[in-house]
Amino acid sequence: MIKEFFKTIFFSIIVFFILKTINSSTYIYHMYELTKNIPLIYILILAPIFEEYLFRGYIFSFLQTKTKYANILQALLFSLLHINPIQIVYTFILGYYLGNIQKKYGIYYCIFLHIVFNLFNFLISNIF
Numbered sequence: 001m002i003k004e005f006f007k008t009i010f011f012s013i014i015v016f017f018i019l020k021t022i023n024s025s026t027y028i029y030h031m032y033e034l035t036k037n038i039p040l041i042y043i044l045i046l047a048p049i050f051e052e053y054l055f056r057g058y059i060f061s062f063l064q065t066k067t068k069y070a071n072i073l074q075a076l077l078f079s080l081l082h083i084n085p086i087q088i089v090y091t092f093i094l095g096y097y098l099g100n101i102q103k104k105y106g107i108y109y110c111i112f113l114h115i116v117f118n119l120f121n122f123l124i125s126n127i128f
Contacts, residue, residue: 001109004101008113011097012120015090044122048114051078055095056102056110071099 055078063070075095079088094117098110 001105004105004109004113005116007097008116009120011094012117013124016121016124019086019090040122044118045115048118049111051081052098052102052107052111052114055081056098057107060099060102071096071103074099 055074059077060070060074063073067073075092078095079092082088082091094114098114101113102110
């Protein structure tokens with residue numbers, strides 16, 4: 001489990017620096033516009049809890065009974081929820097990763113790692 005924790009932090013760092021390198025002003029502007037009126041507790045804690053229960057809890061569990069592509073489909077839906085084109089690629093990867101975590105460790109560890117991902121991105125975006 002600790003290995004997945006560090007993988008999540010590493011992925012968070014990679015995502016941040018890739019997006020910052022590609023077009024930092026656009027990324028920062030979009031993130032600011034999307035989150036300027038949203039309380040920090042929602043972004044860092046409540047959204048990950050809601051998203052994990054919805055996508056890895058309900059949708060993924062439902063799709064697993066219907067298709068062998070359940071993880072890919074829930075990750076795609078998760079990425080499309082984020083609307084912002086800049087976020088779609090890395091949220092798909094994160095959603096797929098968390099789907100694998102859910103299968104191995106359960107929903108609570110997914111929630112924890114999602115919170116870690118959001119928190120770490122928030123912290124490094126305010127440092128750099």
